[in-house]
Amino acid sequence: MDFYSFLIQLLNGLQYGLLLFLVASGLTLVFGIMGIINLAHGSFYMIGAYMAWALAEQTGNFGLAVLLGIVLTVILGILLEAVFYRHLYKRDHLYQVLMTYGLILVFEELRSIIWGDDVHGVAVPALFSASIPLTDNLSYPVYRLAISAVCVLLALGMYLLIQRTRLGMMIRAGASNNEMVQALGINIKLIYTLVFALGVALAATAGMIAAPISSVFPNMGGQVLIICFVVVVIGGIGSVWGALLAALMIGLVDTFGKVLVPDYAGLSVYVLMAVVLLWRPEGLFKRG
Template identity: 70%
Template sequence: MDFANFLIQLLNSVQYGLLLFMLAAGLTLIFGIMGVVNLAHGSFYMLGAYLAWSLAAKTGSLALAIVLGTVLSVAFGLVLERILFRHFYRRDHLDQVLLTFGLIYIFEEMRSILWGDDVHGVPIPAVLSASLPLTDTLSYPVYRLFMSGLCVLLAIGLYLLISKTRLGMKIRAGAFNHEMTEALGVNVKLIHAVVFALGVGLASIAGMIASPISSVYPNMGSQVLIMCFVVVVIGGIGSVRGALISALLVGLVDTFGKVLLPQVAGMLVYMLMAAVLLWKPEGLFKQ
């Protein structure tokens, strides 16, 4: 593998890892702070992709579709948390698994009714459709660099929100000791609603920005859900920092594995997870 091909695969692995982080960050926040095992998290990724396709077709702008889709996704998360998830925080994990597993089928049927079962493509905006030449024969799409840059900006924003704001302090306090935080006058129910909506929004944004390169198709959320759980387990449940490092590791192993060891590429990520759990059963980072 020459340097140009290595650079392309490295950029692809970073872009894939950052996209996984967008999904896993919401999942680890919901599970680590609220204690909810959300198997339907991949459906929010699918929701974002279909919103990007439908809104971009109506508005003629992917950027506007992402903004509108984010607002709709966050609002959907708030409503879903209020009418459904709020009643399952103190229930057994089995109840949560059954609920969210059922939601996968409900969301798929809603998707089929609203948007049909065809495969759709989302056009890349003209301003991002160029490629950067690396050699005489190899180039790298600008849109993939845009995806990585946007994910980095959102990761920084999430870090600042969790670590440097009063809301983030309340979120961390609620995760550490729910009863004491509530006794101090913090509206923990509101904090849970914000965290859940944030998780839905991050997953939907990931689906929206990925739609131009991965297409939009039925059941697309299920394919990323397992990888999200792998990232969360490796990084440590409830740790956003762990989710970022784990997602980048998974991106590197998965991308280079498919190039260098295609015969066993499908199992390399799970071997990485097994190795990490043997070394640190709680994951790379604690909450």
């Protein structure tokens, strides 16, 4: 591998890592604040992708479809929290795993009924449809770079929201001692509902903006879920910064693993996870 291809592969790795972060951030947020293991997280990613496809077909405008999709998934998140998740906060993780696994099955079936089992493509929005030539035969799609930019913006936005706003302060307080927060007269139920809806919207947004490069197909959520858990575990459960760092590490390890040791490409990410966990059993960052 010459230096120039090395740089391109570095770009590939970072870009993949940022996308992983976007999907995993909702998962780690919901776990960190509310202590919920949400196996249905991947389903929200899938729902987002299918919404992007269906809404883009209806409206003919991808940007509009994403905005509509975000509104719809926030509403979905609020409803799900009120009907299902609210009852799980005080329960053992086993209950959470059981119920959210059940939700995966329900969402897959609903997806099959509403949208069918076909593979669909979503057109890259015209604004970003160009490619930048890198070498004589390789070019880089602008849309991939745009996704990375969105991921960076969202990471920044999450940081500001949680660390720099009053709402963020309440969220953090609720995560460390929710009874005391309630005693101080803060409506923690409402905050939980909001955080959950945010988590759902993050996953769905990831699905929506990834749809043009990933296509839309049944079970796409399942593929994403596993790698999301790896991100969260390496990063330290509940830590948003940890998730960002872990996602970037995984992006790089996966990218270079595939190129340098193609026969063991599937293993590289898990080897990384094992090494990190041996070194720091609680992940890179403890919940912060």
